[in-house]
Every structure is written in structure tokens, then in C-alpha cells.
Amino acid sequence: MGFKVAVIGATGNVGREMLNILEERGFPVSEVVAIASRRSQGTEVSFGDKTLKVKALEGYDFSDTDIAIMSAGGNISKEWSPKIGKQGCVVIDNSSAFRYDPEVPLIVPEVNPDAISGFTRKNIIANPNCSTAQLVVALKPLHDAATIKRIVVATYQSVSGAGKEGMDELFTQTRAVFVADPVEAKKFTKRIAFNVIPHIDVFMEDGSTKEEWKMVAETKKMLDPKIKLTATCVRVPVFIGHSEAVNVEFEKPITADEARDILREAPGCLVIDKREDGGYITPIESAGEDATYISRIREDSTLDNALNMWIVSDNLRKGAALNAVQIAELLVERGLIQPKKKAA
Structure with missing residues (x-):
């Protein structure tokens, strides 16, 4: 028995990836509908060997749809997700619109699957920020083993995190x-080609950026409210794949070898950590892959019970589309939703 699934924002980078992953993973669908804004109506997108004609979000009736996977930006989500939820369709939202709402579960299935049962309050489930998703996948098993006190993270985030315009800008500037030719900066605040920009999202009053704040708030909501986290988020001239240099202080002793063994057994994690030339993962190897990769695991000689590590993942997949589909899979596996229409 299949589910009717709508992908909203189907013409964007993440929306197309969602369609690919639904098909790749064999999600039990009876029908898939591609939806975007009115200006994209009639555009064609692929779902496996099928071609779907995009329908307009405005006026679409979701009453016979089981799951809507939303990747259309925060403003559209704020307006439409509650309306879609009221029609009895579960919304899995990739924007930041509902992540901090106490009545909306924020889910990474490898980290806090049990929180998903709270979706019935609004029929909305939030997908975390791409940089937080890969971080918590790697840190959850270590937190279970030795209890994390404090995290210091510097991100190296690819331009695809800023959408197609970000990728186009890196290409044209390069x-x-x-x-x-003259180098023009339109999408980013400074030139991104052969440069790095320590600024993602808007500035907050305390001098941090919204992206840095998101990592703090989301880690606390999903992993543990007692964890202290400080982040510096940086845009780098890489097309796909976010990287993070992470320093973690624990309450209990934990060695690099113990951490390596724990992470090797952890869901969603892949340890590539040889102390030799090339014995680590870089973003280019993570592109198109589902895993969160962990390399460079080592003890911090300046602090008791602390480790350093390097975490890399495809931000369009685990950071967005894959995680959203995994949330849908979790709803089905746990019997939390049933198809409205029986497949003919």
C-alpha cells in the first residue's frame, strides 16, 4: 500500500534531490506530485524514469495527500505548512520556519527518533539546518557514551547551501x-571564488550570525539542552559538501580509539581515519553519498576529556533531502500514518 507524496519546491536543488532519493530508496509511493510556485507550473522534473509536470502550490488541494515534503523557503512554509497540516497531510519542512516551535518536533532519525510522535499537534515535522544535521549524527553516539559538555565548531560550508544562485555565482566568478573579466558579487556579500567568507545568514545583536545561532538552538533541542556550543560558520568555494572542524569536551574520559570504535558502529556514520596522506574525507568524496564521514579523530592535549574531529557530509542529502525522506520513512515504519487512499 503506497502513500501519496507531494514535493513542494520540486524545481530547486533540494527538491530535485528529494525526488531522486524517494525513488532511490524505494519509498512506498502510490503517487508523487511535484509542486512549486505558479511561475514554475508546467516545468518538467524527473522521478526515476518518469517525468512529472510541476503543479502550482497556490490552490492545490492536499486533502488526499499523505505527506508533503517542503523545500520552498521559510516564508512560503510559514504561510502554507499550517494550511496543509490542517488538511490532514503531514508536512516535513526543510526551512527554519518551525524548527524552534516547541509544538513541532525537530528530527534527525539517527539522533532523536522518539520525538517524532509529537508531530500530531500541528501535523508538521521540522528538518534541521544542514550544518547541524551532520554534526548531531556524529556527536549523538559519543554523547551517549561520555556526555558532551561543550562543543566548539568551525564550519566550511559549500555554496550549494545558498541554492542554485550560490553555485552559479561560484562558477561565473571562477x-x-x-x-x-570583472568579478561580480550578487548572491554573497564578498567574492567567493578563491576566497572564504565568515558570514552565513544575517547578523544577530551579539555579533554571531543566524546560521551560528541555529546550530546552538538546534543541537540543544535535539541532543541535550545542557550542551554549550559556540560556532563560526564560513562559506567556502566548494560546490557540494559541508565540512566541520569540531572540538568536543566531555564529562567522562573518552579516548580517540574509543570514539573511533563507537562511531564505526553508529547509524549514519562512516569513519575514514588513517593517519597518512589522503587518509581522511574531503567534501568532493562526500558528494552524492548518504553517510556522515568522520576523520582526524584525536585527543586534545590542552583539555581533559576532549577530542578533535573533522566531520563532512553532502549538505543537499543528509543536510536536507535525505534527512527529510528518512523522517517520512520513520513515520511509515512506526505506523504513525496510514495511506488515505488505498492504491488501486
Whole structure:
């Protein structure tokens, strides 16, 4: 028995990836509907070997739809997710619109699957920020083993986190540098080609950016409210794959070898950690892969019970589309939803 699934924002980077992953993982669908704004109506997108014509969100009736996976931005989600939820369709939202709402579960299935039962209050489930998702996948098993006190993280985030415009800007700027054309910055605040920008999202009153604040708030909500976290989020000239240099202080002693063994057994994690040239993961190897990769695990000689590590993942997949589909799978596996329409 299959579920009717709508992908909203189907023409964007993440929306297309959601369609790919639904098909790749064999999610039990009776029908998939591609939805976007009115200006994209009639555009064609792929779902496996099928071609779907995009329908307009405005006026679409979700009353016979089981799951809506939303990747259309915060403002659209704020307006539409509650309306869709009221029609009895469960919304899995990839924006930040509902992540901090106490009545909306924020879920990474490897980290806090039991929290999903709270979705019935609003029929909305939030997908975390891409940089937080990979961080908590790697840290949850270590927190269970030795209790995390404090995290210091510096991110190296790819331009695809800023959407297609971000990827286009890196490409056009790089080409402009090579042919000695003027380099224009439109999407980013400074040139991104052959540069790094320590600024993602808007600035807050305390000098941190919204992206840094998101990592703090989401880690506390999903992992443990007692954890202290400080982040510096940086955009780098990489197309796909976010990387993080992470320092973690624990309450209990834990060695690098123990951490390596724990992470090797942990769901969603893949340890690639040889102390030799190339014995670690970089973003280019993570692109198109589902795992959260952990490398460079070592003890911090300046602090008791502390480790350093390097965490890399495809931000379009685990950071967004894959996690959303895994949430849908969790709803089905736990019997939390049933198809409204029996497949013919």
C-alpha cells in the first residue's frame, strides 16, 4: 500500500534531490506530485524514469495527500505548512520556519527518533539546518557514551547551501578570474571564488550570525539542552559538501580509539581515519553519498576529556533531502500514518 507524496519546491536543488532519493530508496509511493510556485507550473522534473509536470502550490488541494515534503523557503512554509497540516497531510519542512516551535518536533532519525510522535499537534515535522544535521549524527553516539559538555565548531560550508544562485555565482566568478573579466558579487556579500567568507545568514545583536545561532538552538533541542556550543560558520568555494572542524569536551574520559570504535558502529556514520596522506574525507568524496564521514579523530592535549574531529557530509542529502525522506520513512515504519487512499 503506497502513500501519496507531494514535493513542494520540486524545481530547486533540494527538491530535485528529494525526488531522486524517494525513488532511490524505494519509498512506498502510490503517487508523487511535484509542486512549486505558479511561475514554475508546467516545468518538467524527473522521478526515476518518469517525468512529472510541476503543479502550482497556490490552490492545490492536499486533502488526499499523505505527506508533503517542503523545500520552498521559510516564508512560503510559514504561510502554507499550517494550511496543509490542517488538511490532514503531514508536512516535513526543510526551512527554519518551525524548527524552534516547541509544538513541532525537530528530527534527525539517527539522533532523536522518539520525538517524532509529537508531530500530531500541528501535523508538521521540522528538518534541521544542514550544518547541524551532520554534526548531531556524529556527536549523538559519543554523547551517549561520555556526555558532551561543550562543543566548539568551525564550519566550511559549500555554496550549494545558498541554492542554485550560490553555485552559479561560484562558477561565473571562477570563470571570470581565469579570463580576467570583472568579478561580480550578487548572491554573497564578498567574492567567493578563491576566497572564504565568515558570514552565513544575517547578523544577530551579539555579533554571531543566524546560521551560528541555529546550530546552538538546534543541537540543544535535539541532543541535550545542557550542551554549550559556540560556532563560526564560513562559506567556502566548494560546490557540494559541508565540512566541520569540531572540538568536543566531555564529562567522562573518552579516548580517540574509543570514539573511533563507537562511531564505526553508529547509524549514519562512516569513519575514514588513517593517519597518512589522503587518509581522511574531503567534501568532493562526500558528494552524492548518504553517510556522515568522520576523520582526524584525536585527543586534545590542552583539555581533559576532549577530542578533535573533522566531520563532512553532502549538505543537499543528509543536510536536507535525505534527512527529510528518512523522517517520512520513520513515520511509515512506526505506523504513525496510514495511506488515505488505498492504491488501486
